[in-house]
Amino acid sequence: MAHTVCLSDPTSTPLPALCLECLSCCDLPVTCPYLGVASPDQKGCFPSAPFHGPSFSDHEPVLTQALTSFLPRYLLEQRDVEVNVRDKWDSTPLYYACLCGHEELVLYLLANGARCEANTFDGERCLYGALSDPIRRALRDYKQVTASCRRRDYYDDFLQRLLEQGIHSDVVFVVHGKPFRVHRCVLGARSAYFANMLDTKWKGKSVVVLRHPLINPVAFGALLQYLYTGRLDIGVEHVSDCERLAKQCQLWDLLSDLEAKCEKVSEFVVSKPGTCVKVLTIEPPPADPRLREDMALLADCALPPELRGDLWELPFPCPDGFNSCPDVCFRVAGCSFLCHKAFFCGRSDYFRALLDDHFRESEEPETSGGPPAITLHGISPDIFTHVLYYVYSDHTELVPCATQALARI
Known part of the structure; x- marks a missing residue:
């Protein structure tokens, strides 16, 4: 059921007028005490008629002021709608x-x-379609990383930092002299090709050197960005290299997305003479579950055998032969959870202190060649399972007691 936005006081905080077509992304019926109810039409635009109330022309300035004052801030700040939807x-x-x-x-x-990088598909569209010179200047002066730019999705931010900083990485790929610090668990969970290679040809190696002339380091870095974040930015001159790598790594969704984006950009450049698109951007829809489902696979593998019998909340059973390469063991009431420091330290200050800082004395000796173990007290295996899935996939079905435990951690 669609939500209804009620503009009870449409003149309280006036802002510059907003054309009704700008709301095509929200798909929310709008209720106004002056104009009644309006919903977007099939093109995503609010019609000028019919309204269940006085004539639209009498109150159009009031409605546009109300929508500008309330709806953008409501969607971004209250409903947490993705600004680049x-x-x-x-x-x-x-x-x-x-x-x-x-x-x-x-x-x-x-x-x-909002993203509007120069020489990208989105940036060129916005610049070409801008109605005024002040808007064009604002777009040209745009910088993606600014003090006022707020990152609302902390999970995506964490994955980006995990790739950029390489914290607790366990393998380094050197591509024609350029090093990439990465995590076996992420590559294995996201790509069957990497899972196989890391467990066979590259097994036990801390450094993997790739010298093949067809492997471009820029394209390889973009491929890693996709594996970690689901997003990819690549210069048009490296698209063919990236497509070749995607095919080699059996990333068929990425290959399909690249081909579709190239076709769309080509059509845009032909129809808008003078534009110059130099960077292609691939990003998943806001509700796309693929990245989180792949990361949840690591939580599946971390579960102790005695808790794997009931798959009531697992998206996929742990595949046979998949080695997630755990580097820490959490012991909870006799159950051993084989986990990864990169996720627990990156997602929780509590676990960062426990694993990296002055609480190292809690670490127990390795047993039978396994990873170092830490015993957690005051928490049950069931509750820690909820914590486990939230840490890896940013999602879990919470019950009240689990919510309290998660808040403490």
Whole structure:
């Protein structure tokens, strides 16, 4: 059921006018005491008629002021809607704001993380479609990382930092002299090809040197970005190298997305003479579960055997032969959870202190060649299982007691 936005006081905090077409991404019926109820039509735009109330022309300024004042901030700050959400025409809120000439809305979206990098598909569309010179200047002055840019999705931010900083990495790929510090568990969970190679040809190696002339280090870095974050940014001159790597690593979804994006960009460049797209960006839809489901595979493998019998909340059973390469064992009431420091330290200050800082005395000696073990007290295996899935996949079915335990950690 769609939610209804009630604009009970449409004149309380006026902002610059917002064209109704800018709301095509929200798909929310709008209720106004002056105008009644309106819903987007099949094109995503709010119609001028019919409204269940007075004539639209009498109150259009009031409605546009109310929507500008309330709806963008409500969607981003209260409903936590992704600022770069796309509609079925592959258009973002920033593109519509530029197209309709709403400078202050453009500045608000940019300040809250809207992406508009130069020479990218989205950046060129926004720049070409901008209605005024002040908007074009704002787009040209745009910097993706600014003090005012807020990162609302901490899980995606964590995965990006995991790749960039290489904390607790356990293997280094050297591609034509360029090193990449990565984690076996992430590569294995996201790619069957890497899972096989890391357990056979590259098993036990801390450094893997790749010298094949067809492996481009720029494309390899973009491929790692996709494996860690589900997103990929690649220069158009390296697209063919990236497609070759995607095929080699059996990443068929990425290969399909690259081909579709190349076709779309080509059509755009042909239809808009003078534009120059130099970077392709692949990003999953906001509700795409593939990345989190792959990471949840690591939680599946971390479960002790006595807890794997009931798969009521597991997205996939742990595949035969998959080695997640754990580097820490948590003992909870006699159960051993084989986990990864990179995830627990990166996702929780409590576990970072426990594993990296002055609580190292809690570490127990290795047994039979396994990873070092730490015993956790005051928590049951069932509750720790909820914590486990949240740490790896940012999702778990919480019950009240598990919520309290998770908050403490």
